[in-house]
Amino acid sequence: MKKFFKIIGGLLIAILFVGTFVFLYRKSQPQETVYDICQVDTATIKRVTIVTGTIEPRNEVAIKPQISGIIAELYKEAGQIVKHGEVIAKVKVIPDMPTLNAAESRVRLAKMVLKQAETDFERAQKLFADQLIAAEEFEQAQLALKRQREELDNANDALQIAREGVSASTAAYSTTLIRSTIDGLILDIPVKVGNSVVMSNSFNDGTTIATVANMNDLIFRGHIDETEVERLVKGMDMNISIGAMPDRNFHARLEFIAPQVNKTSNSANQFEIRGAFENRHNTQIRSGYSANAEVLLEHLDGVPAVPESCVEFSGDSTFVHVLTSKPETRPQTFERRRVSTGLSDGVKIHIKKGLKKGERIRGNQQP
Numbered sequence: 001m002k003k004f005f006k007i008i009g010g011l012l013i014a015i016l017f018v019g020t021f022v023f024l025y026r027k028s029q030p031q032e033t034v035y036d037i038c039q040v041d042t043a044t045i046k047r048v049t050i051v052t053g054t055i056e057p058r059n060e061v062a063i064k065p066q067i068s069g070i071i072a073e074l075y076k077e078a079g080q081i082v083k084h085g086e087v088i089a090k091v092k093v094i095p096d097m098p099t100l101n102a103a104e105s106r107v108r109l110a111k112m113v114l115k116q117a118e119t120d121f122e123r124a125q126k127l128f129a130d131q132l133i134a135a136e137e138f139e140q141a142q143l144a145l146k147r148q149r150e151e152l153d154n155a156n157d158a159l160q161i162a163r164e165g166v167s168a169s170t171a172a173y174s175t176t177l178i179r180s181t182i183d184g185l186i187l188d189i190p191v192k193v194g195n196s197v198v199m200s201n202s203f204n205d206g207t208t209i210a211t212v213a214n215m216n217d218l219i220f221r222g223h224i225d226e227t228e229v230e231r232l233v234k235g236m237d238m239n240i241s242i243g244a245m246p247d248r249n250f251h252a253r254l255e256f257i258a259p260q261v262n263k264t265s266n267s268a269n270q271f272e273i274r275g276a277f278e279n280r281h282n283t284q285i286r287s288g289y290s291a292n293a294e295v296l297l298e299h300l301d302g303v304p305a306v307p308e309s310c311v312e313f314s315g316d317s318t319f320v321h322v323l324t325s326k327p328e329t330r331p332q333t334f335e336r337r338r339v340s341t342g343l344s345d346g347v348k349i350h351i352k353k354g355l356k357k358g359e360r361i362r363g364n365q366q367p
Contacts, residue, residue: 033332033365034332034365035334035362035363035364035366036362036363036366037323037327037332037363038306038307038310038360038361038362038363039359039360040304040305040351040357040358040359040360040361041304041305041306042302042304042357043302043303043305044299044300044301044302044303045299045300045303045305045343045344045348045349046298046300047296047343047344047345048294048295048296048297048345049224049228049294049295050292050293050294051222051223051224051292051293051295052223052290052291052292053221053223053290053293054221054222054288054289054291055242055277055285055286055288055289055291056219056220056221056287056288057184057187057213057214057215057217057218057219057287058214058217058218058219059182060187060212060213060287061182061211061212062208062210063208063209063210064200064205064208064209065178065199065206067091067176067199068091068094068196068197068198068199069091069093069196069197070091070094070194070195070196070197071089071090071091071191071193071194071197072091072092072193073089073090073193074189074192074193075087075089075090076088076089076186076189076210078187078188078189079186080186081184081186082180082183082184082185083180083183084180084181084182085180086179086180087178088178088179088180088186088189088209088210089177089178089191089210090177090178091176091178092176093176103155103159104159106158106159107155107156110151110152110154110155111152113148113151114148114149114151114152117144117145117147117148120141120144120145121144121145123141124138124141125138180210180212181212182212182214183214184212184213184215185212185214186210186211186212187211187287188210188211189210190208190210190211191207191208191209197209213287215285218277218279219252219274219275219276219277220252220274220275220277220291220293221273221274222272222291222293223262223272223273224270224271224273224295225268225269225270225271226268226269228297229257229273231297232254232257232295232297233254234254234255234256234257235254236253237251237252237253237254237295237296238251238252238253238254238275238293238294238295239251239294240275240277240293240294241291242289242291243289243290244286244289244290248281248283250277250278250279250280250281250291251278251280252275252277252278253275253278254274254275255275255276256272256273256274257271258271258272258273275293298343300342300350303342303350304351304355304356304357305348305349305351306320306351306355307347307349307363308344308348308349309364310361310363311339311349312336318338318339318340318341319336319337319338319339320336320337320339320355320361321334321336321337321361322334322335322336322359322360322361323359323361323362327360332362334361334362337355339352339353339354339355340352340354
């Protein structure tokens with residue numbers, strides 16, 4: 001019985017030894033490398049660039065007052081449509097005391113002079129009736145009376161303007177009523193009733209009462225890198241995608257390329273571009289929407305091309321490995337060949353010289 005177990009044990013050890021030897025032998029043998037095979041074919045290659053920007057109204061106007069004061073009333077709010085000349089707000093004037101005192105003094109003086117002119121006219125009228133003075137003297141007294149009445153009216157208007165910013169005779173041209181200067185949509189009214197406002201002049205930008213824009217005339221505004229700006233031409237088509245509307249595509253036409261770099265950009269040299277936005281869907285577009293513009297820089301149709309991953313780049317030269325054996329033959333054999341390449345879209349690359357349509361080349365190594 002012991003002899004039987006010894007024989008079995010010896011067989012097991014022999015089997016284990018032989019198995020280990022075979023395993024190590026197979027592991028030491030070089031494995032055959034197999035590659036995917038790609039075929040040279042014709043393709044359409046496009047090179048596009050993506051420009052990030054915003055959708056903005058072409059004409060956006062800041063409405064500012066022509067007189068300083070306090071907002072007394074607001075007649076409109078953001079989101080409403082206004083017409084040219086429509087009143088948006090009313091400003092209450094804060095009287096300037098020296099100006100007010102001067103206007104009041106002018107009224108008092110005009111009243112005194114008018115009273116004297118009336119007395120002189122009555123005296124001249126009696127003398128003229130008695131034929132004691134000539135008609136010329138009577139007419140001069142009459143003209144002086146008219147002048148003083150006109151002066152009193154002007155003095156009263158000046159006083160009313162000093163107090164309220166407008167007079168009855170100039171109500172149609174009132175600067176206390178803030179009116180829209182264009183037809184459009186009110187984007188923002190940054191002031192509230194009771195806020196102080198400053199008039200716009202050559203020394204001060206003034207307080208913005210409202211921002212109005214024509215939302216029927218929009219543009220795409222973005223910036224493009226200096227490495228691509230020279231490929232742009234006015235009139236190029238731009239495919240616009242808006243982040244807030246991922247299911248819709250819009251169109252624009254390039255109309256402006258900045259002649260100088262954008263100096264406010266902190267990144268690489270960027271140039272501003274603008275495109276006329278076309279809202280063919282008649283969709284409500286809000287000012288400031290973020291958007292991306294896809295611009296086609298180059299286009300080749302029906303040219304020999306291969307996957308760019310099949311091309312070997314070595315310095316200034318490019319190579320491919322052309323299959324010299326049959327596709328099903330193992331091991332595979334290849335010939336390294338220099339080629340001339342052109343436009344690439346990141347997936348396929350144009351082969352200018354070195355390959356013919358239908359030739360097979362080495363691709364990626366199979367796992």
